[in-house]
Amino acid sequence: MWARKRFDLSWLDIGYGMIQCARIGSVDPSFVSQGWKDSRHAFSCLSVRTGFDLLLQALALPRGSEIIVSALTIEGMLTIIEEHGLVAVPVDLDIDTLAPKAEQIESLITDKTKLVLVAHLFGSTIDLEAIAGLAQRHQLLLIEDCAQQFDGMPEGKQDIADVSMYSFGPIKTATALGGAVFSVARKELADQLTQLESQYPKRSRSFFFRRLLKYSFLKFISYKLSFACFIGCVKLCGKDYNKLLKKSTRGFSGNDFFRLIRRRPSSPLVVLLARKLKRFNGKALEGQRKLGNCLAEMLQNDADYQIAGLQAPANHFWVFPVLVGDPESVELHLRVMGFDADRRGSMVVVQPPSGRDCPAPENARVILDQAVFLPLYYPMTLGTMDKLARAVIEGDPTQKSVPTQVDACVRSVPESLAQDT
Numbered sequence: 001m002w003a004r005k006r007f008d009l010s011w012l013d014i015g016y017g018m019i020q021c022a023r024i025g026s027v028d029p030s031f032v033s034q035g036w037k038d039s040r041h042a043f044s045c046l047s048v049r050t051g052f053d054l055l056l057q058a059l060a061l062p063r064g065s066e067i068i069v070s071a072l073t074i075e076g077m078l079t080i081i082e083e084h085g086l087v088a089v090p091v092d093l094d095i096d097t098l099a100p101k102a103e104q105i106e107s108l109i110t111d112k113t114k115l116v117l118v119a120h121l122f123g124s125t126i127d128l129e130a131i132a133g134l135a136q137r138h139q140l141l142l143i144e145d146c147a148q149q150f151d152g153m154p155e156g157k158q159d160i161a162d163v164s165m166y167s168f169g170p171i172k173t174a175t176a177l178g179g180a181v182f183s184v185a186r187k188e189l190a191d192q193l194t195q196l197e198s199q200y201p202k203r204s205r206s207f208f209f210r211r212l213l214k215y216s217f218l219k220f221i222s223y224k225l226s227f228a229c230f231i232g233c234v235k236l237c238g239k240d241y242n243k244l245l246k247k248s249t250r251g252f253s254g255n256d257f258f259r260l261i262r263r264r265p266s267s268p269l270v271v272l273l274a275r276k277l278k279r280f281n282g283k284a285l286e287g288q289r290k291l292g293n294c295l296a297e298m299l300q301n302d303a304d305y306q307i308a309g310l311q312a313p314a315n316h317f318w319v320f321p322v323l324v325g326d327p328e329s330v331e332l333h334l335r336v337m338g339f340d341a342d343r344r345g346s347m348v349v350v351q352p353p354s355g356r357d358c359p360a361p362e363n364a365r366v367i368l369d370q371a372v373f374l375p376l377y378y379p380m381t382l383g384t385m386d387k388l389a390r391a392v393i394e395g396d397p398t399q400k401s402v403p404t405q406v407d408a409c410v411r412s413v414p415e416s417l418a419q420d421t
Ligand SMILES: *Cc1c(COP(=O)(O)O)cnc(C)c1O
Pocket: 046, 047, 048, 049, 050, 073, 074, 077, 119, 145, 147, 148, 166, 167, 168, 169, 172, 179, 180, 251
């Protein structure tokens, strides 16, 4: 059984992290910022949610100010906006590019609007040019959420946002089981964030050690054979493995949310993150991008599925959301065929605030309701993609065609990806 996702964390990383837990000496998050290649100013902290909360503290906007946000995000971001007495106003996304339209953002601006928060979702990159122009014209701060989009440090890339936020939480690319880096255009703002962050209490080494142990276990069960065993065991205990997995990787859940995010990362986390960033190369993502494009081609040749984000300027398919007629039966059939696919992920559709006259984000709703997030990662091969595409189509009662073997794009893929290992 292919698990829904594999952690981007090697056994060597885990071992390195454990050794760091035993070392004495204190390392500040600025250690990560020093190695961050960027034309802006780097700020590092425990998580994107920690940093976003700090950012809103630093900006100290008047209560009732509005933030225009991409209509799909994670719940924590909305909790933070609310905590600061601010109002999230959703802007809908285009399904094919996952980008909000600049004109639509413009139509939502009032004299209360202060920020625009745009997320690059599912591994895709949005073209920010028009949105950045508009933010500048209206003197709004533009913040981009790159938590699902990391494909290398931003030096020399699209850096027109005022703040870009990168997450290295457990399910993210190049994870250190936590940590975040913000690229900040204005130096005074970066300094202010650093100053505020330095007052938080530090997470302990033993906390991080236990975290490494927990994710060693989760990593172990994410292999094909062990994952099947794990599901069997959980079933025997009468539990829902789906819920169990989601709960175990969420982080900062429960009533203690703000106490948990308002912390400094422990030294071993900082050192592990610095190592991951230094050693990062985009090769694995390149393979993933090729697999994703082939899978998309198969799904669209044999059926006419829409894949959210397929037309974005770039996409490495951090996850692969295919919109199907009957997601529940596709999910069940995939499980029978040896694929563990997720639905809904951990995202929410941002609802228009009550009493505010703005359109409900229909496309965001369609994406969350219709998407099945297909597993896609190394060491899957084109053979696996073929099985996966067939399983999706077979499992979808709204599709009638029986797929034929697709090998059109096999030739364009490196040897290592073309064989099942
Ligand atoms: C994961 C994620 C976050 C939060 O990142 P943390 O570092 O875990 O706080 C924020 N936004 C999006 C879109 C995410 O996927």
